Amino acid sequence: MKILYRIYQWLIAAPIFVVVTFFTAIITMVGTLCAGTHFWGYYPAHLWSRFVCWLSFVRVKVVGRENINKNTSYIFVANHQGAYDIWSIYGYLNHNFKWLMKKELEKIFMVGPACKRAGHVFVDDSNIKSIKETISEAEEKLRDGMSLVIFPEGSRTWDGKMIPFKRGAFLLASEFNLPVVPISIDGSFKAMPRYTYNITPCTITLTIHKPIFPGEKGFNTKQLLNQCREIIAADLPEENQKQ
Secondary structure: OHHHHHHHHHHHHHHHHHHHHHHHHHHHHHHHHHHOHHHHOOHHHHHHHHHHHHHOOOEEEEEOHHHOOOOOOOEEEEOOOOOHHHHHHHHHOOOOEEEEEEHHHHHOOOHHHHHHHHOOEEEOOOOHHHHHHHHHHHHHHOOOOOEEEEOOOOOOOOOOOOOOOOOHHHHHHHHHOOOEEEEEEEOHHHHOOOOOOOOOOOEEEEEEOOOEOOEOOEOOHHHHHHHHHHHHHHOOOHHHOOO
């Protein structure tokens, strides 16, 4: 069965994935150019992500969707096990949002320009000026239920265990005084870990935790980071918990 799946993945699913990805990028760029980013910056990629999961026989189970309101803006923070984290959140969170993305992703053929047109926020953490520009850009977008999704680890894990969180996501939450929603992603490392492009069909569980609201004095950034990390880790198998 494994050999048959590899044949299917590389000879059938992979070419379809490439075509559909470019088609989605074109639709996104044209749609956002003609009618703005609220709909066209989210829904083409939302449907693309669901299709990618279906195409690769990866199923996504969502727990806790009742914890969020589509009309409220949040900072979502999630662990980053593998590439399927992106398709799981994009396809199954069911909440309009923008990604906080690494600046270098802007250079990906077709996909980078489409993400820029969609209004996703690119961050260059090489200097203070760039970080301040990122904060200003994000602040303009986080209105009327539009949210931001961040992987505070900064990159995918190599061994399935959570990498230490960076402070950036929590500084943003503190700056904007928005509720923070931790998300636990379990199964993405099995689906496609960082060190391979081979896919393993499986079920990914997306657990949306209850929002953490700022107090009267806002957030304590260090405390918020530790709290989110503990909440996310608690819903992961022991072998995938923090290092």
